[in-house]
Amino acid sequence: MALKRLSRQGGLAEAVRREIEQLMIDGSLKPGSKLPPERDLATQLGVGMSTLREALRALEEQGAIEIVHGRGTFVRGVSHKAIKANLQFMVNFENNAYDDLLELRLLLETGLVKLAAMRRDPDDLKTLETFLKEMAEAKSNEEIVEAGARFHLAIAKASKNSIAATVYEAVTQVISEVFRAHTKSPAQHNQSLNDHAAIYRAIADRNPDLAVQSALRHLEHLKRNYFEEAEPNKGAE
Numbered sequence: 001m002a003l004k005r006l007s008r009q010g011g012l013a014e015a016v017r018r019e020i021e022q023l024m025i026d027g028s029l030k031p032g033s034k035l036p037p038e039r040d041l042a043t044q045l046g047v048g049m050s051t052l053r054e055a056l057r058a059l060e061e062q063g064a065i066e067i068v069h070g071r072g073t074f075v076r077g078v079s080h081k082a083i084k085a086n087l088q089f090m091v092n093f094e095n096n097a098y099d100d101l102l103e104l105r106l107l108l109e110t111g112l113v114k115l116a117a118m119r120r121d122p123d124d125l126k127t128l129e130t131f132l133k134e135m136a137e138a139k140s141n142e143e144i145v146e147a148g149a150r151f152h153l154a155i156a157k158a159s160k161n162s163i164a165a166t167v168y169e170a171v172t173q174v175i176s177e178v179f180r181a182h183t184k185s186p187a188q189h190n191q192s193l194n195d196h197a198a199i200y201r202a203i204a205d206r207n208p209d210l211a212v213q214s215a216l217r218h219l220e221h222l223k224r225n226y227f228e229e230a231e232p233n234k235g236a237e
Contacts (some may be wrong), residue, residue, distance in 0.1 A: 016045055016055035024064060024075055035065070035073040083170035091174060101175060106219050108168045109152070113199060113215045115159035117208040124158035128200050135193055141183045144192070149176050151196055155203070188225050195221060 023029040035041060042052040056073060059065045066074050091097040116124070131154055134147035149172050156165035184192065195218035202211035 012047055013051050013054040013058070016047055016052060017058045019045065020055065020059060021064060029075045031075050033075050035075070037072070083167060084173050087170055087174045088177075101171065102219070102223060105168075105171050105175060106216070108164060108171060109155075109215050109219065110212045112156050112159045112161070112164060112168060113203065113211040114208040115161060116155045117203045117206055117211040119160045120158040120203055120206075124154065125200075125204055127154045128158070128203065132193075132196055132200055135196060138189075142180060144184060144189060145176055145180050148192065148196065149173070155199070158203070184225075188221075191221055191225075192218075 020029070020035075029035070036044070038049060038052055038056075042049050045052065056065065056067065060067055064076060066076050068074065087101065091101060094100075128151060131147055131151035135144060135151065138144040138147050152172055153165070153169055156168045159165060195214065198214040199211060199218060202208075202214050
């Protein structure tokens with residue numbers, strides 16, 4: 001891992017963050033690898049400890065690294081945390097953010113279910129079956145929401161597009177906060193189970209067009225049940 005000493009012009013901590021980030025981008029620092037001890041890293045970069053720690057905190061907040069006390073600092077893989085944080089901020093403070101978020105989910109989900117129907121493997125189907133069963137057996141609204149989120153994330157992973165899956169995970173987590181605030185009626189729960197079962201069957205049958213149709217039907221039900229019946233308090237999320 002080759003580090004260069006940094007110029008003191010401009011924001012030094014930001015320059016450190018960018019330098020370490022660039023090493024991750026070019027593959028010099030791979031997911032799971034451990035960074036040198038902080039003192040060694042500061043010496044190699046030609047900065048003080050406080051500057052280095054400020055840069056590391058920024059990298060940790062964006063989900064790029066994990067600082068494990070007593071063990072060191074490790075590079076993480078692509079994380080949804082930074083995406084989620086930005087989305088949550090927008091949802092809280094921008095007008096029509098929920099409508100935009102639902103539209104983004106529609107764009108992502110229809111593409112992901114189509115890819116999943118074409119690329120899924122036997123292990124993907126087993127995972128989807130597990131989460132369908134969890135949804136059917138769920139007793140509380142929290143359990144229903146969690147099982148549903150896991151089902152959709154499993155579809156995203158079955159698409160074999162890791163970047164799209166990461167973005168989708170962030171979107172799903174923000175939307176799930178809205179779902180937790182509204183308890184499903186028994187009729188809505190049954191409708192949701194039927195929707196998810198239809199999506200599963202289309203993916204299992206390798207029918208991408210039907211998978212997209214089933215996902216669109218499910219998203220229309222969600223919009224009607226959660227976003228049209230009650231307007232969530234955006235500032236409280």
